Amino acid sequence: MSQKLEFIPQHETFVAECRGIDWSKPITKEIKDEVQKGIDKYGVLIFRDTGLDDKRHIAFAALFGELDDMSPHVKVGRKLRLPDVEMFDVSNIDPDDNLITTSDPARIAMMKGNALWHSDLAFNSRRSGYSILRGHQLPPKGTGGETEFLDARQAYDDLSDEMKKRLDGLVGNNSMWHNRKLAAPDYYKELEPLDYPMSKHKLVTNHPATGRKMLFTTSYVHHIDGMSFEESQALVQPLLEHAGQPKYVCRVEWLNDGDMIMWDNTAVMHRAIYEGSYFGKYRRDMRRTTSFDMGPEAYGLNDPNKIVRQGLNPVQTDKIAEPDTRAPDTQAPAIKV
Template sequence: MHYGSRVLDRLAPGAEENAYELVEIRPLTPHFGAVLGGVDLTRPITDALAAELRQALLEWKVIFFRGQTGFTADHQLALSAVWGPPEPNPFFPKTGTAGVSRLAKGAEAVGNKNIWHSDHSFMAAPALGSVLRAVEVPEAGGDTLWADMAAAYDNLPADVRERIDCLTAVHDWEPSWGALMDDDRKAAFRADWPRVEHPVAVRHPRTGRRTLYVNEPFTTRIQGLSDAESRELLDLLVLQARIPEYQVRFHWEPDSIAVWDNIATQHYAINDYYPRRRVMERIAVAGVPLS
């Protein structure tokens, strides 16, 4: 098909665009991803600013801030609280600040997030969003890509959309995080983190917009289909994140911050900077069951 043949719209159907008084919106693509200017996130976030930040994330799905000198883990927690409480990842290393995970990559630990995914989809209530700040970045390389999975859903052929609207899929951490665990450790994690099911096309919990919700590392099969049918359909659906028309790319600089809607997007951390060092700190925002 001709990708992009349907209108790529950053707004949910029926939504109206709001004017912004406290932030400046600088789109990175016409429909997806924007840098927000005129904001100092080291200062207290007022109710009015929080409302505009929430609106911007719903419209643009991933928002970026640059030049946030002096931004600390405490500021990051205050920013993530605009959307909700933190949701720790059970597999991530923690920092000294509760809710913050430190992701340090370089010669001693090669980056391994270079696969399209949605954070915490293996949980019954996946993270609503994530807040990521650059602590140390290479001069070149280490960019991150995001894909708009509502646009991906909208541009599927009509018969595929109709087929997947009533299907659910199994999500599981074991094929990815469990790959380096022994059987005893996997059994211990399995007791706390059983396999879960989510709709293949979820209704976004805040906009109601249909969004494609399967990803390569965590979605293992589609229920109600034979193994061969499940594999064939999953292969088609996970490839949608790789279509450039649905993507935005961000080059990290010191004191940069990204906030993304984890239900509406997938992301991919480009691992092209080895053996240079890249250190990031992330907070995930607690989610809700999807329907």
Template sequence: MSDIKIRPVGYALGAELSGIDLSRPLSTADFETIKRALQQHLMLCFPGQQLSRDNIVDFASRFGPVDDNSTVKHRDPENPRVTMLSSKPFAGKPWDTFKNGDHWHSDRSFRPDPTAYTLLYAVEMPDVGGNTMFANQYMSYETISPKLQAFLEQLETVHLQTRKASAMMAKQFPAVVHPLIRVHPDTGRKALYLGEHARGFVGMTEEESQPLLDYLTAHATRPEFVYRHAWHVNDFVMWDNRCLMHIAVRDYDMSPGGPARHLLKCSVQGESIGRWYETVTGHKYDLEIAERSGVSQDQAAAVVGASSS
């Protein structure tokens, strides 16, 4: 019998699990308990864990194939399947306040096989702030009127790398198309699937798409759908990107030499649900639209000039 104790931490989502040491081998019974808790609560926190990089990867691999991070710059030198989310200097260069994830998003939705589960381990955290917020996308879909639901289920969304992306990533991942309403493969529940990578809808202009994207994003992140996680050192958190969006909040001292916010990240690859935009439409994503969305000329050219194969 499992000794795991589960304590909900938010109405919309989130639970804290205690009574388990994830640095030790995980029994089948404990894994099934964790998996059921994740399906119910969507985001789990295991506080007070003492984990190595290998511990993190081993645990993540129980949920599916772990991403090799071949296109990610901030790979951990001890294990390339772990990346760093950090305000500390990297590769001998001081932090320049660059920070990923500061808009609502679902991880790597710019890929045909976007991340299923994300796992973060807090190594260093400021005394105040550095929070992460999560929004339940089952709730956001289920609270939309049936008439609008029927319309949204016909739409496909264009997802594209952000303007912060490296040229290498932009070339490897040109525009991809995902269903706006996503059916979770395990629960069968429907969820909104959008975020900062969403640029528009197939068959609609940017001008037509933007007001609807703005409305849906505002609706999807209503306070009653959101849980805000205040990190502590040695928190180990995982969540399901297929039914959650999240955002890293800039609510801490970000000045050079300020307190460090340093987390280790591991990503579990998801099922392939997307198609390349060029395959769907027969042409590359419009350079002019990419430019108007805030991407520089060089980045936009890199995105639309990449092969869709």
């Protein structure tokens, strides 16, 4: 007898808790297809008490597309805490298994960027599809560490016709270092994002499965082709404020070790919440798989034969000269969304 899944909505327009999977058994095609329908509809799925280990987590994720991995980081000598390169370590634990505290300003500065609205790895030339994050070891309840999501499809739908027309065809240049500098300007004050490669993706993209449009104006967008930095930010920041309104946002609590959340980076944005007393006191061991976008806009306006992978230490990263697409400085207009 096939399992029948139940999807319990957590918000008016997106996010659902998925119930009914027996995680002790292999995932059948029928179950995989039901999960696919659920993620296409809701953009975010919550799975409670999965009991998965890393290998089974990776196997589940591989059902939904080609997996990205950490091998480029290994090649430049970065030490990883987790043995499987398909598993991204997004914990408050360093590679030597020590708790990260405020006494480590470099790691704190890197982590702060995760608290800004983003889609995972949008700064790379091939953008991400699904992220699947599992709480391997959670801090005590009531100490914080929630994750927030926003419905980037509904946020686009609610824009004025004038703004939709203005955004049509605009191309953002995405930089991880821009995001990090926004989040920790003092630490990164000497860093110039233009010194490092950026990836080009349209500010409005189409959801591969449903065709719905989404705002892809994440905190990684440094500038827009044909615009100055100042003019670009005068457009991007109000759009992020629009999308971040409470009516588009759902905060998800992590309840038990083994809880897992799957989200579609071509439909939603998310951010980490560092509020609470857990940070610097309790382990929050979070492990994520990330698949590539398998749709027609996966590479944006980037050359598929010239792969750009950001996220390495800028001291280690080779600087690649690229054409400066910025226009001369102009007075940034007021933006109405």
